[in-house]
Amino acid sequence: MKYFEVIYLIGGEKHKTIIESPHKIDALKQFQEKTLGIMVSMHEINEPLTLRIQNYIESAKKRTLKKRIKLEPYIASLRQLGVMLDAGIPVNQCFMEVVNTTDSVHLREIFGQIALKVESGSSITEAFEDYAYELGNLSYSIISLGEQTGELSESVIKLSNILDEIHQNRKKLKSALRYPAIVITAMIGAFIAVITMVVPQFKEMFEDNGAELPLPTQLLLNIETFIRDSGLFLLIAIIAIIFVHITLYNKKGKYKYFIDKYILNIYLIGKITHLSMTGRFMFVFNKLTNSGIPIIKSLGIAKNIVENDYLKERFTMVEESIEEGKTLTQGFKGSGQFENMIIQMIKAGETSGSLNKMLEKVDSYYNAKYNDLVDNISTYIEPIMIAALAGFVTLLALGIFLPMWSMAEVVSQ
Numbered sequence: 001m002k003y004f005e006v007i008y009l010i011g012g013e014k015h016k017t018i019i020e021s022p023h024k025i026d027a028l029k030q031f032q033e034k035t036l037g038i039m040v041s042m043h044e045i046n047e048p049l050t051l052r053i054q055n056y057i058e059s060a061k062k063r064t065l066k067k068r069i070k071l072e073p074y075i076a077s078l079r080q081l082g083v084m085l086d087a088g089i090p091v092n093q094c095f096m097e098v099v100n101t102t103d104s105v106h107l108r109e110i111f112g113q114i115a116l117k118v119e120s121g122s123s124i125t126e127a128f129e130d131y132a133y134e135l136g137n138l139s140y141s142i143i144s145l146g147e148q149t150g151e152l153s154e155s156v157i158k159l160s161n162i163l164d165e166i167h168q169n170r171k172k173l174k175s176a177l178r179y180p181a182i183v184i185t186a187m188i189g190a191f192i193a194v195i196t197m198v199v200p201q202f203k204e205m206f207e208d209n210g211a212e213l214p215l216p217t218q219l220l221l222n223i224e225t226f227i228r229d230s231g232l233f234l235l236i237a238i239i240a241i242i243f244v245h246i247t248l249y250n251k252k253g254k255y256k257y258f259i260d261k262y263i264l265n266i267y268l269i270g271k272i273t274h275l276s277m278t279g280r281f282m283f284v285f286n287k288l289t290n291s292g293i294p295i296i297k298s299l300g301i302a303k304n305i306v307e308n309d310y311l312k313e314r315f316t317m318v319e320e321s322i323e324e325g326k327t328l329t330q331g332f333k334g335s336g337q338f339e340n341m342i343i344q345m346i347k348a349g350e351t352s353g354s355l356n357k358m359l360e361k362v363d364s365y366y367n368a369k370y371n372d373l374v375d376n377i378s379t380y381i382e383p384i385m386i387a388a389l390a391g392f393v394t395l396l397a398l399g400i401f402l403p404m405w406s407m408a409e410v411v412s413q
Contacts, residue, residue: 002027005045010037018048069134071167073104077111078160085153092118110134123147137304138162138284145293162287166280166305169370173272176377183385191392192227199224199400216398252309261310268380275373277311278337279366286359296322311337328355 004027007016015037021027024042031039077098084094095115099108110131117127125144132140139159146155199220227234248255264270281302288298299319306312314335321331329347332338342362349358373380 003045003047003051004042006031006042007040008037009040014040018045018051020051067106067134068136069107069110070104071163071170073102073107074135075160075164075167077102077104077107078156078163082153082157082160085156091124091152106134124152136163138301141301141304142288145297158287158291162284165283169276169280172371172374173276176374179378180381180385184388187385187389187392194396195220195224196227214398214402216395217400217402220395220399257309257313260308263308264310268377272373272377273308274311274337275366275370277306277308279363279370281306281311281315282359282363282366286356286363289359290356295328 001020001022002024004019004021004024005016006019006027007014008031009015017031019027019030021030024044028042031042080101081094081098084097085091089097092115095111095118099112099115102108102111114124114127114131117130118124125140125147128135128140128143142155142159142162143152146152149155245259249259250256263273284305285298285302288301289295293301296319299315299322303312303315303319306315314337317335318328318331321334322328326334327347328350329343332346333343342365345358345362346355349355
């Protein structure tokens, strides 16, 4: 795109304007359509600073909107929206009221745009579809179903309850991991402090002694030398690796799929991830089928709430099995992600016609199992922390005290 400065006359006075156009002929047509006055001259200029700043602000604004919404304010806004819709208030007014009351700038921008789209004649589903990434596929799917069935207020409240359950599980996991994270961070900090501050004090004394240093002492000194000489480069390398990892992971390609699959094999992390994602899938699937939504549609919505790409692929197999005419039991078994007990429960529900009741039990089973794992997470991590602490203390003790004992023996002789 090019920029042209046009100088023109109105009542004998000179004025100027800037026209954005791909070429000069089009810019001339734009000026003639505006009928501003008599053109004196037109010449191409560089992009004006004010427009550059404005474009930068607009692009930054778009980048800000292209982020996942925070669940806490979103859930509160959905509940407010559901109550107002249930009271019969016009849809666009409901959205504008949420815009006026929410403290989230991100949410205010999105709901403001949705309100404008609804006012201009778009359906709520179409308005939500434009923000499916920011609000999540679950939001778009449930809002769409609510609008189709004429039960929008109930769907909005149901959506808020589902998201609240997911949010509470996330908070519980973060709370459980907080203590181990603090302990591990403190251990790493203490180790670095001892290596960089205590060990150098003994270095000269060991060297003056002239005796051959024990292996633990040599290891400590080598670590201290490495941290002193290459510590900054190591820190930069770690930051660069993390940045590259986040960038590649957010692109949602083969790299993310590989990492998501690998995570499932890591001790404890894999178990937490699998239980969390599988439990979330079953929770949403259960809630949707209990609301009368067809099984295939429920499976399609439920799989989209799963953030692990490998598990999402496996859960897609369940949906594909149903489309091929297979039973739900065959679909769940073919995914390879469910215990035999779960398969038998679903089979019993299908054959007896009480699938919804069985799905409730499966949902409760996963919820109880997840809560038990999270509540006892410290118990699982404690052996690792004790082993690390024991190794840390042993290395320091052997590295510092062994040569001191050797020196004491030399002095006593």
